[in-house]
Amino acid sequence: MKYWILHRLGSSLILVLTLMSLVFFLVRLAPGDPLDQVASAEMSGADRELVRHRLGLDQPLWRQYGQWLSGVARWDWGKSLRQQREVADILGEAVPATLLLTVVAFVLHLALGLGAGVVMAVSREGFWGRAVKLTGLTLYSLPGFWFGLMLILVVSRWLGWLPAGGMSAPDAAFMSGPARFADLVRHLVLPVCVLALGSFMSTARYVQASLEEALGQDYVLTARARGLPFARVLWGHALRNALLPVATQIGLYLPFLLGGAVVVEVVFGWPGMGRVTVEAIRARDYPVIMATTTLAASLVVLGSLLADVLYQALDPRIDLRGRRRRSP
Amino acid sequence: MTHRSASWWRDSALRPGLVISLFLALIAATAPLLFPGDPSALGEEGARLAPPSSSHWLGTDLLGRDVLARLAHGSRVSLVIGWLAVTVSVVLGTGVGLLAGLGPRRLDRALMLATDLFLAFPRIFLILLLVSVLRPSVGLIVVVLGFSGWMPVARLVRAEALSLRERDFVAAARGLGLTGLQTARRHVLPNLLPTVVVAATMRVGGVILAESFLSFLGLGVQDPPVSWGVMIQQGRDHLLDGWWLAAFPGLAIALTVVGYNLLGDGLRTRLDPRRGREARHG
Numbered sequence: 001m002k003y004w005i006l007h008r009l010g011s012s013l014i015l016v017l018t019l020m021s022l023v024f025f026l027v028r029l030a031p032g033d034p035l036d037q038v039a040s041a042e043m044s045g046a047d048r049e050l051v052r053h054r055l056g057l058d059q060p061l062w063r064q065y066g067q068w069l070s071g072v073a074r075w076d077w078g079k080s081l082r083q084q085r086e087v088a089d090i091l092g093e094a095v096p097a098t099l100l101l102t103v104v105a106f107v108l109h110l111a112l113g114l115g116a117g118v119v120m121a122v123s124r125e126g127f128w129g130r131a132v133k134l135t136g137l138t139l140y141s142l143p144g145f146w147f148g149l150m151l152i153l154v155v156s157r158w159l160g161w162l163p164a165g166g167m168s169a170p171d172a173a174f175m176s177g178p179a180r181f182a183d184l185v186r187h188l189v190l191p192v193c194v195l196a197l198g199s200f201m202s203t204a205r206y207v208q209a210s211l212e213e214a215l216g217q218d219y220v221l222t223a224r225a226r227g228l229p230f231a232r233v234l235w236g237h238a239l240r241n242a243l244l245p246v247a248t249q250i251g252l253y254l255p256f257l258l259g260g261a262v263v264v265e266v267v268f269g270w271p272g273m274g275r276v277t278v279e280a281i282r283a284r285d286y287p288v289i290m291a292t293t294t295l296a297a298s299l300v301v302l303g304s305l306l307a308d309v310l311y312q313a314l315d316p317r318i319d320l321r322g323r324r325r326r327s328p
Numbered sequence: 329m330t331h332r333s334a335s336w337w338r339d340s341a342l343r344p345g346l347v348i349s350l351f352l353a354l355i356a357a358t359a360p361l362l363f364p365g366d367p368s369a370l371g372e373e374g375a376r377l378a379p380p381s382s383s384h385w386l387g388t389d390l391l392g393r394d395v396l397a398r399l400a401h402g403s404r405v406s407l408v409i410g411w412l413a414v415t416v417s418v419v420l421g422t423g424v425g426l427l428a429g430l431g432p433r434r435l436d437r438a439l440m441l442a443t444d445l446f447l448a449f450p451r452i453f454l455i456l457l458l459v460s461v462l463r464p465s466v467g468l469i470v471v472v473l474g475f476s477g478w479m480p481v482a483r484l485v486r487a488e489a490l491s492l493r494e495r496d497f498v499a500a501a502r503g504l505g506l507t508g509l510q511t512a513r514r515h516v517l518p519n520l521l522p523t524v525v526v527a528a529t530m531r532v533g534g535v536i537l538a539e540s541f542l543s544f545l546g547l548g549v550q551d552p553p554v555s556w557g558v559m560i561q562q563g564r565d566h567l568l569d570g571w572w573l574a575a576f577p578g579l580a581i582a583l584t585v586v587g588y589n590l591l592g593d594g595l596r597t598r599l600d601p602r603r604g605r606e607a608r609h610g
Contacts, residue, residue, distance in 0.1 A: 018445055023457065030461040141585040143537055145544050146560055146578030153567045153574075255450040262452050263541060277453065278545060281460040289460055296453045304448075 005309060012305045019297045020072065024065055027286050068290075077291040082283045087291045090276060095295070097167060098272035101264070102257045104188060105195035109253070112200035114246075117207025118239065121215065136201035144260060148194045148267035155190060163187050165269035191268045195260045202256070206249065211242040244314055251307030255300045342594025348587025356403045363397035368552040377570045387572040389562065395572060399580055402554040406584065409470055409549070410536040416474025417535075418528045421481025422520070428482065429489025430512055440486070447479045455538060459547050469548050473535050481527050488523050492516050522599035530592035533585035540581050556581050 043051070052058050056067060071078060077087035116132045123129035139147075156164035163169065169183050214220065215238050223233045262274030269275070273292050280288035355362070371392025378388045386395040428439040446454065458472045492498055493516065501511045542548030543557025551558045556577040563574030 015445065015448060019448060022445070026457060026461055137589070138582070138586065141533065141582050141589060143540055143560075143578055143581045143585075145541055146574065146581065149560065149564060149567065149574055150578065153571055157568055258450045259452040262456075266545065274452075277456060281456050281547065284460065286460075289457065293449070293453050293457050297449050300448050300450055 004312075008305060008308060012301050015301050016294075016298050017069075019301070020069065020294050021065070023290050023293050023297075024068055027290055028061065030286075072294070078287040080280075080285055080288050082280075082285045082288075087287050090288060091273075091291060091295070094271060094273045094276045094292075097270060098258075098261055098265070098274065101188070101191055101195065101270060101272060102261050105192045105260075106253065106257055108192060108196035109200045109203060109257075112196060113203025114207055114243075116200060116204035117211060118234075120204060120208040121211040122234065124212075132204075136204055139197045140199070140201040142198060144194055144198050144263040145267050147198060148190070148264060151190050151194065152267070162189055164190075165267075167271055191264045191270055194264050194267075195257065199253075199256060199260060203246070203253075207242065207246055210245050211238060214238040214242040217241070248307055248311035248314055251303035251305070251310065254303035258296050258299065340594075341590045342598065345587055345589070345591030345594050348583060349591050352403055352407065352584055352587060355400055356407050359397075359400040359404055363394070363400050365397075366552075367393065367398045367401040367554050369393070377566065377573075379570075380572055386576045387570070389559075389570070389573055390566065395559075395576055398554045398559060399556070399576060402556045402559060402577065403580065403584075405466075405549060405553050405555045406536050406539065406581070409466065409473070409539050410532045410584075412470045413473035413477070413535045413539070414528050414531045416470065417477035417531060418481055418524055420474070420478035421527075422485050422524055424478065424482040425485025426489055426512055426516065426520075429486040430493055430508060430516065436486075439482070443479045443482050446476075449476075451476050452538070452541075455542065456547070459542065464542075464547055464550065466549060466553075469539060469542065473538055476538075477531055477535065481524070481531075484523060484527055485520060488520055489516055492519055526592055526596045526599055529588060529595055533588040533592075536581060536584055536588075540577075 049058070056064060059067070068078070075088055077091065079085070080087050080090060083090065116136055119132045120129045152164045155161050163186055165187075167184065167187050168180070169175075169187075175183060215234075217238075220233055220238050223237050224230070228236075258274075261272060262277065264270065265272045265274035266278055273296065277289060277292040279285075280292070371388055371394065375384065375388045375392045377390055378384055378392075380387045384394050384396070386399065388394055389398070424439050424443065428436040428443075431439075449457075454476045455472055458475070459468070462468050462472075498511060498515050501515050502508075506514070539548055540555070540557035540560070543555040544561045546561065548557060549555035551562075559577040560574045563570065563572075563577070566573050
C-alpha cells in the first residue's frame with residue numbers, strides 16, 4: 001500500500017511536470033515577440049535589447065525553460081508583464097478567494113446532490129422524483145454566466161436583497177469583525193448558488209445510480225424480510241453503502257468546480273484565479289497565464305490522486321495494484 | 329421489434345429531444361427567409377431599446393435591431409460551431425481510441441498517457457490558454473473547442489474497441505487473413521458507430537455552452553456574425569433598462585443544451601445494447 005501510494009505520487013509528479021512543459025512551449029509558440037507586450041513601439045533598438053536582457057528573453061529557450069521550472073519550484077513565478085508585481089503576489093490574493101468560493105459551493109453541491117439523488121432513487125417514476133430530475137436537469141443546462149446575470153438582475157437590482165458583485169462592500173475595512181463576516185457571506189450567496197445549483201445534478205445522478213444498485217442488494221432484501229421499515233433500511237443500510245463510491249469521487253469534482261469558478265468569478269467580479277486568468281488573457285500577460293494554468297492543472301492531478309487513494313482506502317474490495325481481494 | 333417505431337416516439341427523453349433539436353435546425357435553416365436582411369444592420373431610429381411588443385416580439389437592442397431576428401440568425405452560428413467542433417473531437421477521439429484499442433500495447437500506453445495529460449487541464453483553462461496563444465476567429469474557435477474535447481471520446485472508443493477485439497467475429501476476421509486496418513474499418517468501426525453517435529450528440533450542448541461563454545468574454549466569435557454569447561455580453565450593460573437583451577439569448581442557449589442532452593440521453597438508451605434492455609421496460 002505504501003509502495004503503491006509512492007508510485008502513484010511519482011507518476012502524478014511526472015504528469016504535472018509534463019503539463020508545465022506543455023504550457024511553457026505552447027505559450028512560446030505564440031506568434032509575435034513576447035517583448036511587444038512590455039516594450040513600446042517608440043523604444044530604440046538598444047533599449048529594446050536592454051529590456052529583453054532584463055527579462056531574460058535573450059537566453060536560449062531551453063535555459064528560459066529551466067529557469068522557469070526552477071523558479072516555480074521556489075514558488076517564484078516571475079513578474080507580471082502588465083502589472084508591475086510578482087506573479088506570486090497576485091496568486092497569493094487570487095487563490096484563497098477561489099478556494100473560499102469553491103469550498104463553500106462544494107458543500108452546498110454535495111448537500112443538494114445527495115438529497116436530490118436519494119429522492120430520485122426512491123421515487124424514480126413518482127412525482128417528486130420527476131420534479132427533482134426536471135429541475136436539476138434544467139439548472140444543469142443553463143449557461144452559468146447567464147444564470148449569474150439573471151440572479152444579479154432579479155435578486156440584486158430589482159429586489160435589492162444582495163450585493164451584485166465583488167467580495168466585500170467598499171466600506172468593509174471600517175466594519176467590526178462580525179459585520180465584516182456578514183458582509184462576506186452576503187457577497188458569497190449568489191456566486192455560490194450559481195456554482196452549486198448549476199452542477200449538483202452530476203452528483204445527484206451518481207448517488208441515484210449507486211443507491212438504486214444498493215437497494216437491489218441481498219442485504220437490503222434481508223433487512224426488509226426481517227421486518228425493518230423501509231426508511232431505516234434506506235438510511236441505515238443502503239445509503240451508507242451507496243455513499244462509498246460517491247465519496248471516492250470527490251477529488252474528481254475539482255476540474256468541474258474550477259471551471260465553473262472561472263465563469264462565476266467573471267460575472268460577479270470575484271477576485272479569484274479565474275478572473276485573473278481571463279484578465280491576463282485579454283492583456284496577453286503570459287507569466288500570469290502560465291502560472292494560473294499550471295496551478296489549475298496541478299490541482300486537478302492532485303484531485304484525481306486523492307480520488308484514487310480514497311477509493312483504495314475506503315473500499316476494502318478494491319485493490320488498485322491489480323488484484324481483486326477475495327471477498328470475506 | 330414490431331413496436332419499435334412507436335416506442336421511439338414514446339421515449340420520455342428522446343421525443344422532446346428530437347422535437348427541440350429539429351425545431352432549432354429548422355429555425356437555423358430558414359432564418360434568412362423568416363428574417364430577411366442583415367441582422368446586424370442598424371434598425372429604425374425610433375425603436376432603440378424597445379421592450380417586447382407586437383411589432384418586435386422580443387424587443388430591440390441599443391441600435392434598434394430586432395432581438396428575435398438576431399436570435400434566429402445567431403442559432404446558425406451556435407449550431408454550426410457546435411457541430412463542427414464536435415466533429416473535430418469525434419474524429420480525433422475515434423482515431424486515437426481505435427489506435428490505442430487495436431494497436432500494440434506500447435502505443436496504447438503512450439496514447440492513453442497523452443489523453444490523461446490533456447484531461448488533467450480543466451477544460452476552460454485549456455481553451456483559454458489556446459485562445460490566448462492564437463488570434464480569435466470562427467475557424468479557430470472550432471479547432472480549439474474541438475481539440476479540447478477529444479479525450480473522453482478517445483477513452484470511450486478505446487474501451488469499446490478493446491472489448492470488440494476479443495469478440496469472435498473480429499478474431500475470425502483476423503484468422504481469415506484480414507489486415508489490422510481492414511478489420512478495424514469493416515468490423516470494429518461499424519460496431520462503434522452507436523457509441524460514437526451518442527457521444528457526439530451528448531457533446532453538442534457542452535460545446536455550445538463553451539462557445540457562448542468565450543463569445544461572452546469577447547474571446548470567441550466577434551460581432552458580426554451574431555452569436556448568442558455576444559448578445560448576452562451586449563445585454564450585460566443594459567440589465568436594468570433592457571433586461572430582454574440578455575434574457576432571451578440565455579434562454580435560447582438553455583433550450584438548445586436541454587434539447588441536445590435529452591436527445592443524447594434518449595439515443596443512448598436506444599442504441600446502447602447493454603442499457604437498452606433496462607430502458608425498454610422502463
